[in-house]
Amino acid sequence: MLKKVILISGGAAVGKTAVLKNIIPLLQSKDIALSVCKIDCVATKDGLVYENMGIPSVVGISGDICPDHFLVSNLPELYHWADEKTSDILLIETAGLCHRCSPATEKMTAGCVLDCTSSCQAPAQLGPMLTYADFVVLTKIDMVSQAEREIILWKIKDLNPSAKLFTIDGLTGYGAEGLADWLGGLSKEENFDDDILRHSMPSGVCSYCVGEKRVGSVYQQGVVGKIEF
Amino acid sequence: MHKLIICGGNDKYGNSEGIQRLDLFRGELYTIVGNTGSGKSRLMKDIEQLADHDTVTQRRVFIDGKQFTWEERQEQSLHFVAHLGQNMRFMLDTTVEEFLNLHAHCRAKEVDTNEIIFQANQITPEAIMPNQSLNLLSGGQTRALMIADIALICDSPIVLIDEIENAGIDKEKAFALLLSKEKLVMIVTHDPHTALMAKQRIVMEAGAIKQVIQRSEKEAAIFEQLSKEYRKQKRLQNAIRNGEGVI
Ligand SMILES: Nc1nc2c(ncn2[C@@H]2O[C@H](COP(=O)(O)OP(=O)(O)OP(=O)(O)O)[C@@H](O)[C@H]2O)c(=O)[nH]1
Ligand SMILES: Nc1ncnc2c1ncn2[C@@H]1O[C@H](COP(=O)(O)OP(=O)(O)OP(=O)(O)O)[C@@H](O)[C@H]1O
Numbered sequence A: 001m002l003k004k005v006i007l008i009s010g011g012a013a014v015g016k017t018a019v020l021k022n023i024i025p026l027l028q029s030k031d032i033a034l035s036v037c038k039i040d041c042v043a044t045k046d047g048l049v050y051e052n053m054g055i056p057s058v059v060g061i062s063g064d065i066c067p068d069h070f071l072v073s074n075l076p077e078l079y080h081w082a083d084e085k086t087s088d089i090l091l092i093e094t095a096g097l098c099h100r101c102s103p104a105t106e107k108m109t110a111g112c113v114l115d116c117t118s119s120c121q122a123p124a125q126l127g128p129m130l131t132y133a134d135f136v137v138l139t140k141i142d143m144v145s146q147a148e149r150e151i152i153l154w155k156i157k158d159l160n161p162s163a164k165l166f167t168i169d170g171l172t173g174y175g176a177e178g179l180a181d182w183l184g185g186l187s188k189e190e191n192f193d194d195d196i197l198r199h200s201m202p203s204g205v206c207s208y209c210v211g212e213k214r215v216g217s218v219y220q221q222g223v224v225g226k227i228e229f
Numbered sequence B: 001m002h003k004l005i006i007c008g009g010n011d012k013y014g015n016s017e018g019i020q021r022l023d024l025f026r027g028e029l030y031t032i033v034g035n036t037g038s039g040k041s042r043l044m045k046d047i048e049q050l051a052d053h054d055t056v057t058q059r060r061v062f063i064d065g066k067q068f069t070w071e072e073r074q075e076q077s078l079h080f081v082a083h084l085g086q087n088m089r090f091m092l093d094t095t096v097e098e099f100l101n102l103h104a105h106c107r108a109k110e111v112d113t114n115e116i117i118f119q120a121n122q123i124t125p126e127a128i129m130p131n132q133s134l135n136l137l138s139g140g141q142t143r144a145l146m147i148a149d150i151a152l153i154c155d156s157p158i159v160l161i162d163e164i165e166n167a168g169i170d171k172e173k174a175f176a177l178l179l180s181k182e183k184l185v186m187i188v189t190h191d192p193h194t195a196l197m198a199k200q201r202i203v204m205e206a207g208a209i210k211q212v213i214q215r216s217e218k219e220a221a222i223f224e225q226l227s228k229e230y231r232k233q234k235r236l237q238n239a240i241r242n243g244e245g246v247i
């Protein structure tokens, strides 16, 4: 029976896969059965990475839909799939392009991955993905000055004081052990029915969502936002 | 904190490290030498991370013989160790002054940013301005500012510097600034003058600490000689940089 669902969200190329690659073997060594799902918009090679690690994996391509909306629409089926694979833990790596949405639900263990080089400019931009996270992983710590690392950590703590904080060097794997220990703690069997989103997702249904190409107010229908000058 | 203890691990081929235990003391300067790829930067990282059998080298690093839990290590390592890595750059999109204030704020300290910039400008010939954009600093300015930041904002008793020679900064002034603060300083270097500056130097080979050499009387004399030559070279370098003739 599925006992835990771990969400790894974060911007593009922040090191989500690198983090998972490091913690998967550590979790396996604790005799935990894993399966993994990667969500992306167009195409991804991450599925292959996980397949090569010998765990059940599935890739979801969201195409024109917001990848976070897409993930939530597929959650019950995903839980069911992971259950059939007799997994203890289902790991989900998001595409993380839409910073307005967070697909985190109440029953997940939700994590946000940030890297020192890009996300650090303004962690506040990450919105609910960061502020509603149970744990935050800071990657690429090898690339910036120590002073900046301190500043970033301090900013993260300020935005989400209750999240558990981990720093990881995704290339060497330093720090992965602490994260794996923390994530590997399993409680009783969990019931994933009646799950609920932590943060409502913004509606994004304007003409352009459904294929409109012409520019101009007359073509805009549905929920339309305008800049105030 | 008084001392740092390094317990040997394995070299790149899995053989056990030549030195099984190394005690390093506060207020001392140590240099680390060895061929490229011999594991100098790795040793710095092990110390920074207070390694505990969990890095490629399998080393263990203790402060005053204390054993930290994994959580304490994440918390404490930033307080005990300031590390200026070989490839570190500034990424924050902010001004020099703003960055220094932010960093001081994180450490709950009051600092005089002008004093820190003044000290950095002693180390680098091109002056850093308070309102300059942090990530547009030159290589030498970046390094100089990081050193001044370590000396004046970080309280960390242990300072690790991975190569100081690059980018034409004044290394003697940089050392003077760092060593004035009763810190344990370790410097990775390929330069014989810098290497002989310390009374003890750590020699790396194939990923392991091979030996620790005490500087002999003869070597101390050679160091004095090299210092004179360094200063002479510095003078020439300045003259040439300033477009003056060299007679
Ligand atoms: N220097 C450094 N590079 C890293 C680190 N972690 C990851 N990288 C590199 O960053 C790049 C992106 O890493 P990925 O793990 O593929 O990032 P991702 O978030 O999974 O990317 P997408 O799935 O495409 O959104 C790769 O080239 C990694 O090797 C790190 O800690 N330090
Ligand atoms: N004991 C060890 N076991 C396994 N790998 C090691 C060991 N020590 C170092 N390495 C690895 O060897 C590589 C080269 O080491 P490192 O970068 O520390 O060399 P260096 O001495 O700093 O070289 P340079 O002078 O060129 O900077 C690194 O990838 C490092 O992780």
Ligand SMILES: [Mg+2]
Binding pocket: A016, A017, A018, A046, A093
């Ligand atoms: Mg990925």
Ligand SMILES: [Mg+2]
Binding pocket: B040, B041, B042, B086, B162
């Ligand atoms: Mg090196």
Ligand SMILES: [Zn+2]
Binding pocket: A066, A067, A068, A069, A098, A099, A100, A101
């Ligand atoms: Zn969205």
Ligand SMILES: [Zn+2]
Binding pocket: A204, A205, A206, A207, A208, A209, A210
């Ligand atoms: Zn739209």
